[in-house]
Amino acid sequence: MEILEENLPDKKIIKVSGSISYREAQRFRKYLDKNLYPIPQAVLLDLHDLVEIDSSGIALLFMLNDQVKSEGSRMKICGLPEKIHTIFKKVKIDDLFEYD
Secondary structure, X not given: OEEEEEEOOOEEEEXXXXXXXXXXXXXXXXXXXXXXOOOOOEEEEEOOOEEEEOHHHHHHHHHHHHHHHXXXXXXXXXXXXXXXXXXXXXXXXXXXXXXX
């Protein structure tokens, strides 16, 4: 997993590539704990290059979304690969996130 970040005046863009599985989810969580605060007005999670995500990764997306919303900000996902979006639809979680 690789994480790149871009800070703009009104939002933070976090680009994740590779896999967000159990081990990577722990690393991603540490990254967020260190780099997310203060939470900007908007967080854009760029997942164009995401290859795989497991239940730990999905749980982390829910946690991130909840954290951002609790601060009065918004999180959007962009570039979710069709394969992963199909999984989100099958387990009926696709409508729990905002997409850009």
